Amino acid sequence: MRAFYNAVLRAEAILAGTLLLLMVGLIFAGGVARMMHSPINWTIDFATCFFAWACFLCADIAWRKDALMSIDVIKARLPEGLRRLLQIGNYLIIMAFLGVGVYAGLWLAWTSRARSFQGIPGISYSWVTMSLPVGAFLLLITTIVKLRAELRNDPIGVAASASEQG
Structure with a gap:
């Protein structure tokens, strides 16, 4: 199962990068075509579609690597037990939001x-x-993996599978 999950992570990263490159390429091609007085109107439309997909894929990659912005002023001052409880509560709220x-x-x-x-x-x-x-x-899925790691008191958590990805 872990090998399948790591393959999905690799495919997600490749797809996200490919979509970002296609988006930039389409916008550039559309701009060049417009300068040559032969606009290609669909380039911006497809770039927008690729952007929507890339945003969600990149958000998952950043969430898995703990690279999203966070403010932990209050959390840093809490005792360890309360900090873990707050983290578990945050994961549950995030899971409910993502389920919706x-x-x-x-x-x-x-x-x-x-x-x-x-x-x-x-x-x-x-x-x-x-x-x-x-x-x-x-x-x-990433949030469930993080919650599972938190409940097991595994400080590495998802970072282990993220480091295997490269």
Whole structure:
């Protein structure tokens, strides 16, 4: 199971990087084409779609590596037992929020399935809206791993699997 999880982490990182590069490339190509008086209107639309997906994937990568911004002024002054309890409570709140994100995102993707993406025939707007439930689900898995590590009193937690990723 751990090998599968690490493969998913590697694929997530590769996909996030690829989407960011495609986004930049599309915006650049659209700008160059516009300067040459031959605008390619769909480049910004697809770059926006790639940005939505990359945001959620990169958020999961940052969350797994504890690279998200946090303010721990109060937490740092608490005794260890209360600090752990607060951390567990935070994880539970985050999990509830992400669970709602998965549910609402799936509902949004389902209801927008018939809508075309930026008027492009044959491409459903659900391709963009699915970034929410997929990203929230990946973040939920990472949060569950972090909660499990906290409950086991494992100070390394997710960082071990993140360091294996490279």
